[in-house]
Amino acid sequence: MSKKAAPSFSKALFSGVVTDDLLFPYPKLSREEAENLDIMRDTFRKFADDTIDAHLIDEQARLPDKVLQGLKELGFMGMTIPEKYDGFGLSVTAYVKMLDLIAGYDAGVVLTIGAHLSIGLKALLQFGNEEQKKKYLPKLASGEMVAAYCLTEPGAGSDAAGIKTRAVRDEKQGCYILNGSKLWITNGGFADFFTVFAKEPINGPDGEVKDKISAFIVTRDMPGVSSGKAEHKMGIRGSSTAAIFFEDVKVPFENQLGEPGRGFKIAMEVLNSGRLGLAGGSLGGLKAVFKQAIAHIKQRSQFEKTLDQFEMIQEKIGQIAIDIFASESMIYMTTALLDRGDVDYSLESAMCKIRATEVTWNGVNECLQMVGGLGYMKEYPYERAVRDARINPIFEGTNEILRMFVALSGLQERGEYLRKLGKALRGPIKGFGLLTDYATSWVKERVSTDRIREVHSSLNTPKVNFEIWAKNFHFAVERALIHNGKNIIYREMIQERLADAAIDLYAMITTISRVDTLINEKGEAKCQREIRLCNAFADQAWRRVRRNLLMIDHNLDRDIKEISSFVVEEGSYPFEVQ
Amino acid sequence: MNIAVCIKQVPDTETRIKLSEDRSRVVEDDINFIMNPYDEFAVEEALKLQEKNGGEVTYISLGPDRVSSALRSALAMGGDKAIHIKTDKVPEDPQVTAQALTAVLKETSYDLVLLGKQAIDDDHAQMPSLLAEKLGWPAVTVVVKLMVENGRVKAEREIDGAHEIVESSLPAIIGTQRGLNEPRYASLKGIMRAKKIQIEERTLTLQPSSLSVAGFEFPPAKQAGKIVGKDASAVPELLRLLHEEAKVI
DSSP states (O other): OTSSSOOOOHHHHHTOOOOGGGGSSSOOOOOOHHHHHHHHHHHHHHHHHHHHHHHHHHHHHHHOOHHHHHHHHGGGGTTTOOOGGTOOOOOHHHHHHHHHHHHHTTTHHHHHHHIIIITTTTHHHHHHHHHHHHHHHHHHHHTTSEEEEEEEEEEBBOOOGGOOOEEEETHHHHHEEEEEEEEEEEEEOOOSSEEEEEEEEOOOOSSSSSEEEEEEEEETTTTEEEEEEOOOOSSSSHHHHHHHHEEEEEEEEGEEETTOOHHHHHHHHHHHHHHHHHHHHHHHHHHHHHHHHHHHHHOETTEEEGGGGGGHHHHHHHHHHHHHHHHHHHHHHHHHHHHEEEEEEEHHHHHHHHHHHHHHHHHHHHHHHHGGGGGGGSSSSSHHHHHHHTTTTSSSSSSHHHHHHHHHHHHHHHHHHHHHTTSSSOTTTOOOOOOOOOHHHHHHSSSOOOOOOOOOOOGHHHHHHHHHHHHHHHHHHHHHEEEEEEEGOHHHHHHHHHHHHHHHHHHHHHHHHHHHHHHHHHGGGGGHHHHHHHHHHHHHHHHHHHHHHHHSSSHHHHHHHHHHHHHHHHHSOOOOOO | OOOEEEOOOEEOOOOOBBBOOOSSSSSOOOOEEEEOOHHHHHHHHHHHHHHHOOEEEEEEEEESSGGHHHHHHHEEEEEEEEEEEEEOOOOSSSSHHHHHHHHHTTSOOSSSEEEEOTTTTTOOOOOHHHHHHHHTTEEEEEEEEEEEETEEEHHHEEEEEEEEEEEEEEEEEEEEEEEEEOOOOHHHHHHHHHTSSSOOOOOOOOOOOOOOOOOOOOOOOOOOOOOOOOSSSHHHHHHHHHHSOOOOO
């Protein structure tokens, strides 16, 4: 993200500024792209109906050759690669919509494509030079080469800056010598193209040599590259997950991606955009299993009533629909911000990933619950959906780390502002390794406003609640900074509440924008269902925001920490009923 | 060999049909439209014939703006040209459609016109025969196998309990049936190629309709099933009910 980029909506919100002009009207695909997307979806449905058997894929723990071959031949491995390099040039919005559809057929299939396009070759696309792009992108578009993203190591998971893989320049041989290993690499078993992050000794301006992370293109045909055995996994079993080993691999100088020492930034940028695909794919999986559950509920009778007539079932169905509606409103707003190319979306994409993966996790569990004992049986798709969904809150940044990222990036924004105003805070979160842009100067210039634009009267309650809670959110941010000072970086439970409040506020405003835009287009009479969904979601959301903000000042954090500390010291749960 | 394929855009088979309040028409707002599945067999067959014999494949469709996406879908599978006859809505009277298609078909000399044996929305199943009548050409419908050799057509038709093999001169109209072929998937490359083809638009004066739809009714809702019994002793009662109530045996 360049410094010129317009600041993120949510970062500004931490500073009490509502930049609603970024989010209204709700964006829409061009007619041409919508038409292409329709045809692509149709192609995928036909292909998938004929070839993808999710039950079988799960059991055999691999994609049948005809599935992977078909995806390549039809061009799905090149969806987002520009036409110039023989790809299809799809926008991120349309791409994520495709992932939503594909995920409904099989989690392993969508992950194979996502690991290739969303992260595997993304660094090449964003940071590669023209020669590198010309050399590899056409092969990656056709599927002749499949890509993998190699960051995680046995000793470096969430703390990605701690990687040990090293690349040392060997001037005599005219190449880098790469050594190390990478863990749990999606597509690892068969990928030919690896985006590898490794530490490189770099001369600092003071003459001191320091290890910094750089990015490299490594291909399987280079001697010394090997992959481990396929990992046995709980879910997403159709996708290949394996360790990758590099032993004295000679990597040509020209295979360095981006500038030396800028690898960490590259790694984070790739994940920032990749998370949106994960968020969209996650919801796609939920929608597919939700559909099956609804079909079952409509025909299953107990006590002479079909299940859909029971209020506790209605509650679950209604809740899942509300949650999907709000999550997709966030996701497709954010993909459009990314497609615009001039807005910082790093916080928003993390928020989408957190919300969508948790909505999915809750939703697939509730679907299983609604169909009862049958849901527990292997011959039905529910237990598989639960297993498949479980990885989502873990990979591409655990939801815990991402909550810290959201809160601390937002607080940093506000902290910088306060510091510049000469308040007591001094560089409260300096050195925190996550990537973020500053919007401070921009925020300072804005006249603070706590109102958003007029929306259709049927959405007035959500609008007013958004305004009230956006304002209270800003006050809570100030209080949290003043009370905790720089210790805020250790107060994860406060960070968590701020992040959750920020997510709900973003979900509220994007849902309002979506429905308001729809009403403008179709008229109120045709949008009654959407209006109901928006109002229901906003009501639930502001109550959660209130609770989270209240708990910043009134909470049990100290007790919880104390309890955790003595349980950990004991090593197990130490009590028994007398 | 020049081939024309006539395509109708129809609601997706999974669509939940909604009627207007006066039940005079289907509400189109939320319908996902697709190419008539029987027309897909026609597209595939045309492309196979083109691969073998060369020539051009032209798609023709009639209807409002939305119809262009059915033409794009066909172009994404292959083929060279597409003509969109623009109308406010899809005529209710097949005669009207046939007249308009004929006018466009007469502009070029085609050797073969392929189209689905029927459309899955209104199920009139008249178009191949109406076009044949208006063009003065032979028509072979419900075709499950097609060969074109030495200026003649040899086709297998599905008839009750058998296949009929017929021969015909060219030009001819072929009404395609399921089983004729496996339509190819539109690849992303194909979709990109299709993007670059300009769809020709025509506006024609349609003849007045002599048939109009008076109204729509939904079929009666399915009654819940009945379990007569769970072992062999229930068989006589089941037989009686199937015979006397359901009247199926």
